Amino acid sequence: MINFNVPPYVDTAMDYIKECIANQKICGDGKYTKECNKWLEEKTKTRKALLTTSCTHATELAAILADIQPGDEVIMPAYTFVSTADAFVLRGATPVFVDIRPDTMNIDEKKIERAITEKTKAIVPVHYAGVACEMDTIMDIATRHNLIVIEDAAQGIMSTYKGKALGTIGNFGALSFHETKNYSMGEGGALLIRDEKDVEDAEIIREKGTNRSKFFRGQIDKYTWVNLGSSYLPSDMNAAYLYSQLEIADEINNQRLDNWNRYYKNLEELKDAGKIELPVIPEGCVHNAHMFYIKAADIEERSALIAFLKERGIMSVFHYIPLHTAPAGIKFGRFDGEDEYTTKESERLARLPMYYGLKPEEVDMICETIKEFYK
Numbered sequence: 001m002i003n004f005n006v007p008p009y010v011d012t013a014m015d016y017i018k019e020c021i022a023n024q025k026i027c028g029d030g031k032y033t034k035e036c037n038k039w040l041e042e043k044t045k046t047r048k049a050l051l052t053t054s055c056t057h058a059t060e061l062a063a064i065l066a067d068i069q070p071g072d073e074v075i076m077p078a079y080t081f082v083s084t085a086d087a088f089v090l091r092g093a094t095p096v097f098v099d100i101r102p103d104t105m106n107i108d109e110k111k112i113e114r115a116i117t118e119k120t121k122a123i124v125p126v127h128y129a130g131v132a133c134e135m136d137t138i139m140d141i142a143t144r145h146n147l148i149v150i151e152d153a154a155q156g157i158m159s160t161y162k163g164k165a166l167g168t169i170g171n172f173g174a175l176s177f178h179e180t181k182n183y184s185m186g187e188g189g190a191l192l193i194r195d196e197k198d199v200e201d202a203e204i205i206r207e208k209g210t211n212r213s214k215f216f217r218g219q220i221d222k223y224t225w226v227n228l229g230s231s232y233l234p235s236d237m238n239a240a241y242l243y244s245q246l247e248i249a250d251e252i253n254n255q256r257l258d259n260w261n262r263y264y265k266n267l268e269e270l271k272d273a274g275k276i277e278l279p280v281i282p283e284g285c286v287h288n289a290h291m292f293y294i295k296a297a298d299i300e301e302r303s304a305l306i307a308f309l310k311e312r313g314i315m316s317v318f319h320y321i322p323l324h325t326a327p328a329g330i331k332f333g334r335f336d337g338e339d340e341y342t343t344k345e346s347e348r349l350a351r352l353p354m355y356y357g358l359k360p361e362e363v364d365m366i367c368e369t370i371k372e373f374y375k
């Protein structure tokens with residue numbers, strides 16, 4: 001059987017975790033958390049990176065930093081994971097869902113401006129499959145309307161847009177290290193902070209609203225409760241698990257890209273025959289092979305394909321019921337404009353197995369099975 005996902009694991013993880021336990025250093029902000037933060041700052045060239053307990057929590061942290069208030073509106077794609085919306089609903093804001101582009105499945109930047117009202121406070125682009133949104137246009141809209149940009153870069157580590165790491169272009173970026181992502185710590189994420197002015201507040205909110213980080217740096221002689229906050233720092237054992245992968249980040253990324261390119265090359269004949277569609281990588285975007293998906297003709301064909309693969313031991317999945325059609329999306333949000341592509345395109349998409357350790361022969365076998373289906 002070929003699983004859809006296998007969580008990434010590197011042998012050094014065991015040594016690093018044992019070291020945490022042996023030294024009795026398992027709480028947050030220990031050696032490995034600092035190493036991960038430093039790695040992220042160097043790799044993404046952002047002002048500050050802070051490891052968090054999840055990408056959902058990094059987005060919540062960003063929503064507090066952005067001072068999102070009840071009644072505010074936040075613009076985001078309708079095709080995304082629930083966390084993108086939840087983080088803002090928790091602050092009493094209304095998610096305003098916008099249609100996606102059929103080529104990248106990202107928010108259609110041309111449909112953002114018409115969704116802006118006097119209540120709009122932020123735009124949340126989601127870089128689907130680690131392929132960048134049209135950030136120049138989005139940043140231009142945000143600047144002209146004085147909006148904060150929070151990038152949901154859950155899938156975007158190692159990807160760039162015109163040379164800039166995803167998550168570093170807007171005011172804030174949220175990364176995920178969930179076990180389904182390219183690098184994992186089981187549950188975890190990171191907040192990327194672009195501007196120096198937001199760093200101290202971020203540290204405070206992440207540490208239950210206290211100025212504990214300053215205390216540990218010796219900048220103050222006692223710490224106290226200074227702001228709204230929560231507990232967004234992960235155990236150092238989780239960070240140790242992640243760090244073992246970050247040390248070989250390029251190797252993991254290259255292997256994923258090799259498999260991605262292999263899928264593409266193998267399936268190109270079906271694309272050329274007009275039977276399926278393959279992912280599109282716009283110019284200026286470097287992606288991280290987070291996902292390989294294909295698009296069938298419609299939902300019936302997709303269901304049949306997923307079932308066909310499953311019978312042959314290959315696990316493929318679809319995801320994201322568009323948020324504006326989900327019960328909570330109806331309750332908390334609204335869709336702006338017309339759902340031209342969101343529902344239609346989401347119903348056609350099937351994700352194929354993609355993980356560190358997937359073998360080239362397995363990719364070939366999966367592609368052969370898909371070709372058999374389309375015969």
Ligand SMILES: *Cc1c(COP(=O)(O)O)cnc(C)c1O
Nearest residue numbers: 054055056081083154176178189
């Ligand atoms: C995985 C994912 C999240 C949530 O990440 P967690 O770390 O599990 O909280 C949010 N947004 C998108 C687009 C994701 O793919």
